[in-house]
Amino acid sequence: MSIELTGSLVAIVTPMREDGTIDLPALDRLVDWHVDAGTNGIVVVGTTGESATLSVQEHCDLVSHCVEVAGKRIPIIAGTGSNSTEEALYFTKSAAEHGADAALLVTPYYNKPSQEGLYQHFKAVADAIDIPQILYNVPGRTACDMSLETVNRLADLENIVGIKDATGDIMRGHELVKSCGDRLKVYSGEDAITLSLMEGGADGTISVTANVNPSLMAEMCGLALAGDFVAAAEIDSKLALLHQNLFLEANPIPVKWALAKMGLIGPGIRLPLVELDVKYHIEVTAALEQAGVSFPEAA
Numbered sequence: 001m002s003i004e005l006t007g008s009l010v011a012i013v014t015p016m017r018e019d020g021t022i023d024l025p026a027l028d029r030l031v032d033w034h035v036d037a038g039t040n041g042i043v044v045v046g047t048t049g050e051s052a053t054l055s056v057q058e059h060c061d062l063v064s065h066c067v068e069v070a071g072k073r074i075p076i077i078a079g080t081g082s083n084s085t086e087e088a089l090y091f092t093k094s095a096a097e098h099g100a101d102a103a104l105l106v107t108p109y110y111n112k113p114s115q116e117g118l119y120q121h122f123k124a125v126a127d128a129i130d131i132p133q134i135l136y137n138v139p140g141r142t143a144c145d146m147s148l149e150t151v152n153r154l155a156d157l158e159n160i161v162g163i164k165d166a167t168g169d170i171m172r173g174h175e176l177v178k179s180c181g182d183r184l185k186v187y188s189g190e191d192a193i194t195l196s197l198m199e200g201g202a203d204g205t206i207s208v209t210a211n212v213n214p215s216l217m218a219e220m221c222g223l224a225l226a227g228d229f230v231a232a233a234e235i236d237s238k239l240a241l242l243h244q245n246l247f248l249e250a251n252p253i254p255v256k257w258a259l260a261k262m263g264l265i266g267p268g269i270r271l272p273l274v275e276l277d278v279k280y281h282i283e284v285t286a287a288l289e290q291a292g293v294s295f296p297e298a299a
Helices: 024-037 056-070 085-097 115-128 148-154 170-180 191-199 214-225 229-245 253-261 278-290
Strands: 007-011 041-044 076-079 102-106 133-137 160-165 185-188 204-207
Touching: 007 214, 024 056, 024 214, 041 056, 056 076, 056 085, 076 085, 085 102, 085 115, 102 160, 115 133, 115 148, 133 148, 148 170, 160 170, 170 185, 170 191, 185 191, 191 204, 191 214, 191 229, 204 214, 214 229, 229 278, 253 278
Parallel strands: 007 041, 007 204, 041 076, 076 102, 102 133, 133 160, 160 185, 185 204
Antiparallel strands: none
């Protein structure tokens, strides 16, 4: 099984109304915007999509809805990971049945499994469900770090086709490419080091920044894939403040505020997350302006 997803893959937000209900028309507009902007793929119901506060039914319905709206114009990758192997199996099976192009599975959080437990967890899902699967290692959120050795073992499984590395360690990302790049696509999970990882051979990014300037992120990744790192760096410099300031509070708080300021979604976010603290508004606005993002003056 192979998957050729490269470039800028957006970890898309889940638009919500002020009462916390999901705003599907706003999501539809975002999908269309990403198609037009050249985004290479959409990751739905990931961390940026507030998967932690979605019900099981909402989770599955959002994957189904995105697949339908995308209409094969852009690949849809479903976040299907869980700290329960049974739940990960359920979400991944549902994503496959609803026509998702791939699944993104985070390492089991909170449980703190051993490396053997991680291997058996991902192997169970890969063996059971015929859909391309991308591993997701983000120890800063999960308190669980998947070793290079475990990734190497998993890279030999046919259904496992990629890894999103959000360790924030450039050298480790380069080691992933060196040791597994012949069997896995390697994606940056940290916008600020995407270009550095791609210079070392990574295949693209699963990006938060792409939510607010998809065209520049797609262009930057395209240039990097073509080996034009000088031109890619020029574009990345325009995005640098976004890479930084979209994480002044926990993701997706700043990016949802930015999209609301741009007039693309409403202000809704679910507890325990709340709207971006006012003390960060100037900094996020400055990052948007540096990246050439336009927004209504009254926003």
